[in-house]
Amino acid sequence: MIGTRIEDSLTPASREKIKELVEQARREIKTGNKENILIGELEQYTKQGDTVWIEIIANFITDEHGEIVEVVGDSRNITERKKAETDLLLIQQQLQEESHKLQQENLRIQYESLKNQINPHFLFNSLNVLTSLIRIDPGLAEKFTEQMAKVYRYVLEHKEEDVVTLRTELDFIKSYIFLLEIRFPGKVKFEINVTDQSLDRFVPPLTVQLLIENAVKHNVFSKKQPLVVSMFVDDSDYFNIINNLQKREVKMGSTAVGLQNIVNRFGQLTDRMPEFGEKGETFAARIPLL
Numbered sequence: 297m298i299g300t301r302i303e304d305s306l307t308p309a310s311r312e313k314i315k316e317l318v319e320q321a322r323r324e325i326k327t328g329n330k331e332n333i334l335i336g337e338l339e340q341y342t343k344q345g346d347t348v349w350i351e352i353i354a355n356f357i358t359d360e361h362g363e364i365v366e367v368v369g370d371s372r373n374i375t376e377r378k379k380a381e382t383d384l385l386l387i388q389q390q391l392q393e394e395s396h397k398l399q400q401e402n403l404r405i406q407y408e409s410l411k412n413q414i415n416p417h418f419l420f421n422s423l424n425v426l427t428s429l430i431r432i433d434p435g436l437a438e439k440f441t442e443q444m445a446k447v448y449r450y451v452l453e454h455k456e457e458d459v460v461t462l463r464t465e466l467d468f469i470k471s472y473i474f475l476l477e478i479r480f481p482g483k484v485k486f487e488i489n490v491t492d493q494s495l496d497r498f499v500p501p502l503t504v505q506l507l508i509e510n511a512v513k514h515n516v517f518s519k520k521q522p523l524v525v526s527m528f529v530d531d532s533d534y535f536n537i538i539n540n541l542q543k544r545e546v547k548m549g550s551t552a553v554g555l556q557n558i559v560n561r562f563g564q565l566t567d568r569m570p571e572f573g574e575k576g577e578t579f580a581a582r583i584p585l586l
Contacts, residue, residue, distance in 0.1 A: 305340050305341050306338055306339065306340050306341070307338075307339045307340070307341060307347060309339065310338035310339045310340065313336065313338060314336060314338060314352070317336045336351070336352045337349060337350075337351050337352075337374065337378070338350055338351075338352060348373055348375040349373070349374045349375045349377075349378040350371040350372065350373055350374060351371060351372050351374045352370075352371050353370055353371070353372075354370075421479060422440075422444055422475055422479065425440065425475075425478060425479050426440055426441060426444070429478070436478070439474075440474075440475065440478055443471040443474045443475055444471075444475055446468065446471040447468065447471050447472050447475065450468040450471075450501075451502070454501040454502075457501055458500065458564075458565065459498040459499060459500055459501070459565070459586060460498065460499065460500075460501045461495065461496055461497070461498055462490065462494060462495050462496070462497050462498065462499055462535065462585060463495035463496065464501075465499055465501060465502075465503070465504050465505075466488065466490065466495070466504070466527075468505070469488075469504050469505060469508070470488075472505055472508065473486045473508070476508075476512065480517070480523075482519040482522065483517045483518055483519055483522050483523065484512070484517060484522060484523045484524075484525070485522050485523070485524045485525070486508075486524075486525050486526075486527070487524070487525070487526045487527065487528075488527045488528075489526075489527070489528040490527070490528060490529055490535075491529065494529040494533075494535075494585060497533070497585035497586060498585065498586040499535065499583060499585065499586065500558070500561050500562070500565070503558055503561075503583055504527070504535070504537065504583075506558065507537045507558075507581045507583075508525060508537065510555070510581075511523060511525055511537070511539040511579065514543060514544055514579075515539065515540075515541065515542045515543060515544060516542050516543070516544050517542060521542060523539060523540065523542065524539065524540050525537060525538070525539045526538045526539075529585065530582070533584065533585050534571075534582040534583060534584055534585065535582070535583050535584075535585055536580060536581070536582050537580075537581045537582075537583075538575075538578050538579070538580045538581070539578060539579055540577060540578055541574065541577050541578055541579050555570075555572050555581075558570050558583070562583070562584065565586060566584060566586055568584035569584070570582060570583045570584065
């Protein structure tokens, strides 16, 4: 075809490739292509047994019926170019891998912050509440201390875990809610309605706590207009945390751990993403159960 010596020196894969290229050229000639030029990149064995890349540039000589009777052409060594292309591709892949590693590390740092952080203001305020209770109600102060210990024990015990069961998270949440109800007597109300079957599904630890904290932080409430937080699992297997909207005019300081951190964390675990947004006079947070 393109010179016996060249064809015989090609690698098996390149021999198949040249056959395909010639056959394609034959079809194009029969359909009226007048240029009759073939250009292909092929791998060739050297006399030393190494491989090099060559570029074939060939012209097809046809008879009066359009049948190929001869192929003439030339080849040139493009090994250095192919090596440069391969090196460039490898560098691009390495850059992509490094970028992915950096993204992973950034998400890990953010999530460690999420797992290790109960708002310091919450601890400070809880200790103030405890100080007052010790003076006026020692019995309640003892219960308050027990529940506060459960809250921080949960953080310590589960900070290395990526997920916990919803049952475990809600057991912790009940202790967290107890502290909030003592701190804001009659001003906050919590409703939890979850079936036993859903309790065995999984969520990242502290996710529900962060969403409750978010509701407390961004709303005003009183005994006449309490903050009402409802928690339930919907038909789509999402855990819902919904609160009535009574927005603060002055925003409180951020804990440096926002809703985006929750989105990022779920992005490492599932294709199903959390959903957040205002719906009428409520704010709804929905997180997928894993």
